[in-house]
Amino acid sequence: MLRVENLAVSYGRSQVLFDVSLAVEKGEFVTVIGANGAGKTTLMKAIMGLLRPFQGRIVFRGEDITARPPWYRAELGIGYVPEGRRVFPDLTVEENLRIGAWRRAASFKRSCERIFTIFPRLAERRHQLSKTLSGGEQQMLAIARALVLEPELLLVDEVSMGLMPLLVNRSFKVLRELNREGVTVLLVEQNARLALRAAHRGYVLETGRIVLSGPAAELSANEMVKKAYLGG
Amino acid sequence: MYEQVVAVNAGIFMLLAMSLNIITGFAGQPNLGHAAFFGIGAYTSALLVAKAKAGFWLALPAAGLVAGLTGMLLGLISVRVREDFLAVTTIGINFVLVAVFQYVPFFGASLGLVVPPATVFGRRLDTGGFLILLLVLNILVYLLCLRVRFSWLGLALGGIRNDEQATASLGYNVNRFKVFAFTIGTFIAGLAGSVYAHFMGFIMSTDFSFPVSVSIMAMAVLGGLGTISGPLLGAAILTLAPEIFRFVADYRMLVYGGLLVLMMRFLPQGLLGENSPLANLLERRRPGPAGRVAPGGGNRG
Numbered sequence A: 001m002l003r004v005e006n007l008a009v010s011y012g013r014s015q016v017l018f019d020v021s022l023a024v025e026k027g028e029f030v031t032v033i034g035a036n037g038a039g040k041t042t043l044m045k046a047i048m049g050l051l052r053p054f055q056g057r058i059v060f061r062g063e064d065i066t067a068r069p070p071w072y073r074a075e076l077g078i079g080y081v082p083e084g085r086r087v088f089p090d091l092t093v094e095e096n097l098r099i100g101a102w103r104r105a106a107s108f109k110r111s112c113e114r115i116f117t118i119f120p121r122l123a124e125r126r127h128q129l130s131k132t133l134s135g136g137e138q139q140m141l142a143i144a145r146a147l148v149l150e151p152e153l154l155l156v157d158e159v160s161m162g163l164m165p166l167l168v169n170r171s172f173k174v175l176r177e178l179n180r181e182g183v184t185v186l187l188v189e190q191n192a193r194l195a196l197r198a199a200h201r202g203y204v205l206e207t208g209r210i211v212l213s214g215p216a217a218e219l220s221a222n223e224m225v226k227k228a229y230l231g232g
Numbered sequence B: 001m002y003e004q005v006v007a008v009n010a011g012i013f014m015l016l017a018m019s020l021n022i023i024t025g026f027a028g029q030p031n032l033g034h035a036a037f038f039g040i041g042a043y044t045s046a047l048l049v050a051k052a053k054a055g056f057w058l059a060l061p062a063a064g065l066v067a068g069l070t071g072m073l074l075g076l077i078s079v080r081v082r083e084d085f086l087a088v089t090t091i092g093i094n095f096v097l098v099a100v101f102q103y104v105p106f107f108g109a110s111l112g113l114v115v116p117p118a119t120v121f122g123r124r125l126d127t128g129g130f131l132i133l134l135l136v137l138n139i140l141v142y143l144l145c146l147r148v149r150f151s152w153l154g155l156a157l158g159g160i161r162n163d164e165q166a167t168a169s170l171g172y173n174v175n176r177f178k179v180f181a182f183t184i185g186t187f188i189a190g191l192a193g194s195v196y197a198h199f200m201g202f203i204m205s206t207d208f209s210f211p212v213s214v215s216i217m218a219m220a221v222l223g224g225l226g227t228i229s230g231p232l233l234g235a236a237i238l239t240l241a242p243e244i245f246r247f248v249a250d251y252r253m254l255v256y257g258g259l260l261v262l263m264m265r266f267l268p269q270g271l272l273g274e275n276s277p278l279a280n281l282l283e284r285r286r287p288g289p290a291g292r293v294a295p296g297g298g299n300r301g
């Protein structure tokens, strides 16, 4: 479904991604784990089209989208949950959802109902400004907002960041459920333990390079991964 | 008569503050050179009527169009530059334009331009006539703002103001919306310029200089950027204050500039912005459940 080939990205003169290649098949839950500053967010932004790579290709459902703008990629079926629960702070919960339904006014009611069954808390808070939500609720809203477009591939940039463990677990559960319902998921995560438990396959990103990849269970058992990412 | 002149002035600045609010309040794009577009409208209208012998009713929309097209160009630039550069760019545009009006003989240079009066059915439009025209224009622009605010467009602009990248990732061609906000906002400023030119009967470059841009910004900020009624209130207060308080008239730029700084520090959401003391007071008086009821409306204006 998604193929990233030899991707290289730099900010000005400092190169952040080097020759990154990965693939995500339809229905898969794939994770890219990496430490702080490894380039995870950069990778997600490049796939979404928010950053321009200087080398490499991005192919989605057979179409080369490397030069396509972000809105075009969204229309093709790529959803994006940005890092740090970036919801629209001075829009209400409902507006945060409605904004994604621009070209989908007809199906908005249905997708809203689906979203509210997954996230009942958001239904209770639908008229509240989203900046008044708790951190966990904002994370849910960020995921929900991307779901309004009914994406085939969901890019998720860290669900664990700054959340208490209970909420982190719940976020992972939601992603697994969505995946079971047929949404393909590509998650970049610092919390390797949970990410590898949730995903089918994984990649290890180290200072901008993919150094390891394989089935999640294999990666969890790998000595190097254990030492560097799973705390021994 | 004097009151009517003050009211015309207020009406013109209400249009300007509302139009700047579309660009800076709704879409979140800095524009510190709004007076340039006011000026483009004024000179376009004046030249069309004086040199091309066009009627005022043709010159008025033409002034809006020329200003709006220039604004569209600015919008196209704005999508290429970072926000802080954009603020500087708009100031630059203001200075360049004033210089052009000031030195090019075609625009009357430093002598200014005498503007033929506006006529309706052969009769000269008097102050009362201008007041009615301004009332109509203000109502139309106000309705437009309401319309924009509570539509997809308003939602998209709100998204862009909050987080451009996230908005783009939701399928919005962010650039197109920004350019649209600049075009509409500057079009309205052009209309205001046309009315101003024919009402005053004489224009010169300094009428549209950078301090005027600062005044317009002060009005929008005082009332509340992003609100619906705020810019009207801000423009009313700041056009009436110099008439009532002598010191405001004497130190106009100091007062407006100082006010801008103070507002940004202590009440950035403006008088009618969310959670401001005045907005809360109005909100409490309104019947119905607490909190936000209207989709996207609430106490934002």
Ligand SMILES: Nc1ncnc2c1ncn2[C@@H]1O[C@H](COP(=O)(O)OP(=O)(O)OP(=O)(O)O)[C@@H](O)[C@H]1O
Pocket (backbone or CB within 6 Å): A011, A016, A034, A035, A036, A037, A038, A039, A040, A041, A042, A043, A083, A190
């Ligand atoms: N806008 C930018 N300009 C310059 N350098 C940047 C920019 N954004 C990120 N970087 C640098 O690029 C590298 C990768 O950053 P990135 O945000 O992709 O890492 P990350 O893996 O997402 O980290 P984290 O786990 O902290 O979110 C870092 O060294 C960072 O300092």
Ligand SMILES: [Mg+2]
Pocket (backbone or CB within 6 Å): A040, A041, A042, A083, A157, A158
């Ligand atoms: Mg990151």
